[in-house]
Amino acid sequence: MSTTGNGHNGNGNGNQPIVEAVSAESEVGSAVSGKIAPPPGQLKKADFVSDQEVRWCPGCGDYAILNNVQKVMPELGIPREKIVFVSGIGCSSRFPYYMNTYGFHSIHGRAPAIATGIKCANPDLSVWVITGDGDALSIGGNHFMHAIRRNLDVNYILFNNRIYGLTKGQYSPTSEFGKKTKSTPVGTIDYPINPLSLAIASESTFVARSIDIDVKHLGVVVEAAARHKGISFVEVYQNCNIFNDHAFDSFAERSVRTDRVLYLEHGKPMIFGKDRNRGIRMNGAHPEVVTIGEQGITENDLLVHDIYLKDPSVAFMLARMEQPDFPQPVGIFRAVERPTYEDMLVDQIDAAVAKFGPGSLEKLINSGDTWVVE
Numbered sequence: 159m160s161t162t163g164n165g166h167n168g169n170g171n172g173n174q175p176i177v178e179a180v181s182a183e184s185e186v187g188s189a190v191s192g193k194i195a196p197p198p199g200q201l202k203k204a205d206f207v208s209d210q211e212v213r214w215c216p217g218c219g220d221y222a223i224l225n226n227v228q229k230v231m232p233e234l235g236i237p238r239e240k241i242v243f244v245s246g247i248g249c250s251s252r253f254p255y256y257m258n259t260y261g262f263h264s265i266h267g268r269a270p271a272i273a274t275g276i277k278c279a280n281p282d283l284s285v286w287v288i289t290g291d292g293d294a295l296s297i298g299g300n301h302f303m304h305a306i307r308r309n310l311d312v313n314y315i316l317f318n319n320r321i322y323g324l325t326k327g328q329y330s331p332t333s334e335f336g337k338k339t340k341s342t343p344v345g346t347i348d349y350p351i352n353p354l355s356l357a358i359a360s361e362s363t364f365v366a367r368s369i370d371i372d373v374k375h376l377g378v379v380v381e382a383a384a385r386h387k388g389i390s391f392v393e394v395y396q397n398c399n400i401f402n403d404h405a406f407d408s409f410a411e412r413s414v415r416t417d418r419v420l421y422l423e424h425g426k427p428m429i430f431g432k433d434r435n436r437g438i439r440m441n442g443a444h445p446e447v448v449t450i451g452e453q454g455i456t457e458n459d460l461l462v463h464d465i466y467l468k469d470p471s472v473a474f475m476l477a478r479m480e481q482p483d484f485p486q487p488v489g490i491f492r493a494v495e496r497p498t499y500e501d502m503l504v505d506q507i508d509a510a511v512a513k514f515g516p517g518s519l520e521k522l523i524n525s526g527d528t529w530v531v532e
């Protein structure tokens with residue numbers, strides 16, 4: 159399969175000639191159901207639906223996320239053979255089976271390492287990591303942090319259902335303090351991790367959050383993540399209706415959503431509520447909820463959202479705002495530019511080759527201080 163043609167353009171969605179897409183397609187054969195792929199611009203959602211039977215429980219929030227990602231794919235104009243979904247282990251990690259692209263259902267917590275290898279070896283691929291709260295933050299916590307700080311141009315979607323779904327309902331690192339689960343029958347005494355705080359602390363250049371059932375919003379966020387050059391971290395609140403049902407109802411349920419969710423929009427004051435009269439204002443170093451029209455408060459007093467702030471402090475503060483004291487913020491928290499790992503890696507290799515020539519691995523291994531074990 160060809161990996162040349164559109165250079166290191168970040169998301170693998172450069173102006174790839176149709177002829178190359180078709181010939182690459184014919185090489186990959188069964189990975190694309192043996193059909194000749196239409197040119198990227200003509201792909202439809204259905205082209206990204208695989209022939210695998212979806213094995214999630216009926217009603218699981220994973221379906222909405224899958225549906226949305228499949229819907230966004232044609233908008234990106236990337237040929238399917240240039241797309242790879244990598245996952246760890248968990249219900250959410252079954253995702254790559256259901257995408258009609260390349261995919262890798264890998265090792266628990268290790269999707270970031272595999273995605274790193276894929277992106278470094280083939281920088282023009284569009285690489286996606288699909289993970290769960292357990293996969294990313296328990297066994298994969300260390301990998302999570304390092305993939306993010308390196309700023310690979312990879313899209314990283316964390317399905318947060320605040321539970322281990324696949325293993326039938328043990329508490330996870332995002333489970334609420336005191337939560338009773340199969341493995342914490344009298345309540346957990348672990349304080350939960352906030353995935354966005356962790357992503358921001360790890361210097362993620364794109365940080366966003368959405369909700370499985372808020373389908374329009376989720377689609378916009380996923381597309382923005384895909385178009386960001388650099389690591390795009392997206393947390394999706396995902397309902398596990400079998401082992402942690404109603405986990406997000408207190409704010410995500412349709413009848414209360416407009417009152418309890420803050421939709422962050424770049425350049426706009428932070429307003430929420432069905433009457434659009436509540437907002438977030440800074441009181442010294444702390445955010446507070448205020449009502450427009452009370453005590454002389456106007457829209458001008460509210461915090462204006464800026465996703466491009468280099469300093470992550472405000473994004474961090476927003477990430478920590480939670481129901482019931484605050485509306486639950488969703489949307490893009492942060493989107494800043496920084497050179498990507500793979501671009502710098504390619505530059506380093508090019509510079510070394512220009513200076514020393516192509517070199518030989520065999521010679522390198524046998525050079526310097528070597529010895530023979532007898």
Ligand SMILES: Cc1ncc(C[n+]2csc(CCOP(=O)(O)OP(=O)(O)O)c2C)c(N)n1
Binds near residue numbers: 249266297
């Ligand atoms: C090395 C290893 N340890 C433990 C497990 C068992 N295990 C499988 S999935 C999982 C947790 C999955 O939780 P999460 O990532 O939140 O995914 P969900 O099923 O909720 O989507 C665990 C502990 C495993 N498969 N491999």
Ligand code: SF4
Binds near residue numbers: 319398
């Ligand atoms: S156990 Fe939960 S997360 Fe897993 S498929 Fe069923 S509903 Fe979805």
Ligand SMILES: [Mg+2]
Binds near residue numbers: 290
């Ligand atoms: Mg989970």
